[in-house]
Amino acid sequence: MVGDRTVAQLVAAARGGDRRAAARLLTLVEQGGQPADEVAGATHQLVDNAHVVGVTGPPGAGKSTLTAALTTLLADQGRRPAVLAVDPSSPLTGGAILGDRVRMVEATAAGVFIRSMATRGHAGGLALAVPGMVRVLDAAGFDPVVVETVGVGQVEVDVATAADTVLVVVTPGMGDAVQANKAGLLEVADLFAVNKSDRPNAADARRDLELMLDLSDMTGHRRAGSPGRPVIVSTVATTGGGVEELARAVDDHLEALVSSGSLAVRRQGRRSAEVRSRLDHLLLEASAAAVASASADGSAGREAPGATAQRLADHLLGGSDYTG
Amino acid sequence: MSGDPPIRVVLAKLGLDGHDRGLKVVARILRDAGMEVVYLGLRQTTETIVDAVEQEDADVVGISMLNAGHLTLGPRIVDALAEAGLDVPVVIGGIVPDEDRPALADAGVAGVLGPGAPIEEVVAGIRDAVAARGR
């Protein structure tokens, strides 16, 4: 029970348009553990209706402003967008200042649902928590579901790949394209937006991207199931320039995924990736516990490390007797 | 870091006043105390605050008031949250004369933090408001 409603009731309410219920479900997922599992159980078959779009890129590229402009446009066109905006938690204190919402005033005014999310100390990283949050929003009928992160680390790249379409936002003049490449974003990007393209070196930034994409064509580094070479759109988020074109490119990408048969493959891949993350997490926990026990009971000291590891693995995986 | 999920706070200013030094300082204080702060900043309306509280599933709202408008604006935000069915406490911080505190309490404001309140008092004020509401 949550307050005066069960998870099942909250899910039904959320699907009926109750935003408070959707927000409560998101909170449960964030808590992890049993509450999150219960929500997952109630929602995992209600998904795959939303187009899940990951938005990432170096800091300062204007992702929030662009996401706001994009989702406002879609809301005005009759869609029901939701945004999950991820900001890093302080590793020292566990707290966070979530400042994306304040940059998306026009979107909230247009009715876009915005949820700010901190990375917290999510064991296993965001890759564990975000899929569950996306599932809630998908099940609640929002479409598209946009996941926005600051992308310069592996975790953010992982989050991005939990999306159907990955949009990477760069800006001219700061070597963003190069930075994005180093972060491995070029290999997962489906679309690029060169934002603040009213700046003088916008053409250079575009060209840098094209060059790097040429290289990827040659080496074959491209996201699995890509229907083609990523499209580059020039935008000026603060004025709305290029945003319609971007919205079309996002929709076009979904269509291309559908018609090439890649969408189903990608979504299956997402589910496998989530299972893998959770399994890895469970195994890590079990592994740590087993090693701790072996140290505690002194058995580890009596044999070579490799032998200890093998014995513990046989126990964990094969059910053999634990003691050495 | 404890096992409890972090407290989620919405911080905002209502009305036209543009002095946000205190609000920004409080945002950092609460972050350093392990809370998640949804920072709305200046010139919010009761509508934008209610939307944020609802979508962010916030545990508490902190409003900075420096312009002697607290006796009007305090009750207004409390009522707006109640009308939206959100049972979330409101804490007012800033320039509030002692003699106005009873009136604010009667209007449903959960706590008041005066000028120069030390960091510990700010953090405790937010935590206590959340605990008292049983969240």
Place this chain on the structure above:
Amino acid sequence: MTEGPFRTLSGIPVEAVYGDGPLPGEFPYTRGVHPDMYRSRLWTMRMFAGFGTAEDTNARFRELLRSGGTGLSTAFDMPTLMGRDSDHEWAMGEVGRAGVAVDTVEDMADLFAGIDLGAVSTSMTINGPAPILLAMYVVVAEESGVERSRLAGTLQNDILKEYQAQKEYLFPPRPSVRLVTDVIRFTTAEMPRWNPVSVSGYHIREAGSTAAQELAFTLANGFAYVEAACAAGLPVDSFAPRLSFFNSHVDFFEEVGKFRAARRIWARWMRDRYGATDERSLKLRFHTQTAGVSLTAQQPEVNIARVALQALAGVMGGTQSLHTDSHDEALALPTAEAARIALRSQQVIAHETGVASVADPLGGSHYVEWMTDELERRAEEVFAHLDELGGGSLLEGVHAAIESGWFVGEIADAAYRYEREVNSGDRIVVGVNAFTEGNDSRQADLLRIDQETEDLQRRRLDAVRRSRDERAVATSLSRVAADAAEPTTNLLPALLEAVSVRATLGEVVDVLEGVFGTYVERTVV
């Protein structure tokens, strides 16, 4: 006026100035802008006032003039500062509370009723809608028989610091800077006794910056306006903004050093970078206000001591005009009694301490000279950063830094550092984290603005709307829109016309917003 011969309390005669090197009144004016400083003329005791309706504030103005105040300074309420009429939805609960409500030229007339505008100097603390309020002031003066060329005063009109600190902006930065230059052009041509811009550091400091940041950001903004006005075709010597507005905070020698460094930096930059040759362009005069943010609600009477010491720093730093805060201002606008005590503090400094007998009395002190140099050095680092950001233009550098949130971030960092210092006890604030005995004293009677003020003001506004010529208003507003759309047209003539036919502040601002757009800040916490 101070009177000679100048002697100490015990009868020892003292010279006008002591020490070698550049003297007060000599480039680069580190030691002061006049050779005799306060022997020729005391600083103006200009007490900031404003609350309620125009009539309420008019009464306070007249009382301050009777008590010996020598200049007027007007505080406007939040709706007026933000260009809204008193019946706008955002105005509810705020009319007349933080200052006086002015919706039309009728309010401006009542504000100065019984005061000869040809004989007083008036400062108006307003930024976003500043040109409109100036237009109203001019119309009131002319309707009372005083030509605009005789009007003396200051318009704060410093929009750049709004994006950095005070956040009372209306339109985006570039059209707002155009409005500032329109006022500079207008006053240069038609109001020679008027200061069109008071480049302000006060608010930057109140937002939490350090003294060095206050100094650097203020002067950078000043240089930015110089560049803007020159780009609009004005010769630098014809208009060079001569007035600044600084905070006087609690670290005594840091403040004195800051004021001296400000004059030196200004003089050098104006001469060497901007090619000014007229001495008046090189001399930075400034108004000082004691630091509101330093006032404590705990043991408020102690604020009298704080303010007196901060005022003393301003005087020993060579200020031209001074406002002293009242001791009850941590909690509310000042009562008349508290404002009078604050004014008396200045009068004690001026007439009893002997400090005004000698120009730059701290000049030559090892500490003060070092502090002056150090603050100048730190400011130059900031100028270099902004210059680089702007590709050789400080104006462009300031625009870029506003856009990226650099100023706001620096200030927020400094504010948080200070907070932590006070919290840990590294920095003592009497009554707050030390010497707290006496904190339970009853809070004195505070000034209260009631709802009746708002109702009254709305009725006044309605009355003006009913009695004016609507067609003339509509025509004048069209002209405002047309002129605003032409970047090189000076908007002042159209504004004068609009306010004279009793267009309201909100109506004019709406029209301008239609042309310029509104500003949405990129929030940096």
